[in-house]
Amino acid sequence: MAIERTISIVKPDAVGKNVIGKIYDRFESNGLKIVAAKMKHLSRREAEGFYAVHKERPFFGELVDFMISGPVMIQVLEGENAVAKNREIMGATNPANADEGTIRKDFADSVGENAVHGSDSAENAAIEIAYFFAETEICPRTR
Numbered sequence: 001m002a003i004e005r006t007i008s009i010v011k012p013d014a015v016g017k018n019v020i021g022k023i024y025d026r027f028e029s030n031g032l033k034i035v036a037a038k039m040k041h042l043s044r045r046e047a048e049g050f051y052a053v054h055k056e057r058p059f060f061g062e063l064v065d066f067m068i069s070g071p072v073m074i075q076v077l078e079g080e081n082a083v084a085k086n087r088e089i090m091g092a093t094n095p096a097n098a099d100e101g102t103i104r105k106d107f108a109d110s111v112g113e114n115a116v117h118g119s120d121s122a123e124n125a126a127i128e129i130a131y132f133f134a135e136t137e138i139c140p141r142t143r
């Protein structure tokens with residue numbers, strides 16, 4: 001299976017609950033390696049640009065307001081099948097529908113405030129990684 005990279009964001013609700021480490025443990029326990037990370041309080045413009053694909057959705061304003069309500073922790077995860085594996089570890093968008101043992105089941109309160117973001121395809125992962133990180137900020141750990 002191919003080694004991939006994906007973007008993960010610990011959203012303001014989970015940063016506020018002080019569970020960054022608990023969420024990082026889920027990645028590491030499942031074989032994903034953190035190869036870059038930064039904490040950032042996004043500007044409105046950064047959040048709107050990141051979620052531009054959703055700009056016509058009715059929840060866009062609410063989503064942007066939430067994403068700039070506090071700092072986020074942004075990381076690049078690397079590993080076999082990283083995009084799909086991270087999505088699996090995250091659980092369904094709505095925590096009410098998330099499987100037991102997933103991040104959203106354990107740490108999210110609602111579909112709007114759902115603890116984590118994860119890229120949904122390898123193609124979008126590449127775009128999202130480049131949105132937040134220069135290649136020189138990424139430290140490959142697989143050889």
Ligand code: DAT
Pocket residue numbers: 054059062063092093111112113114116117118120
């Ligand atoms: P995901 O984050 O699982 O990839 P998505 O890409 O469909 O989900 O939506 C992006 C984010 O937008 C999601 O994490 C939370 C918010 N969102 C999605 N559907 C929503 C809804 N029905 N009401 C409020 N916020 C929603």
Ligand code: MG
Pocket residue numbers: 118120
């Ligand atoms: Mg998505």
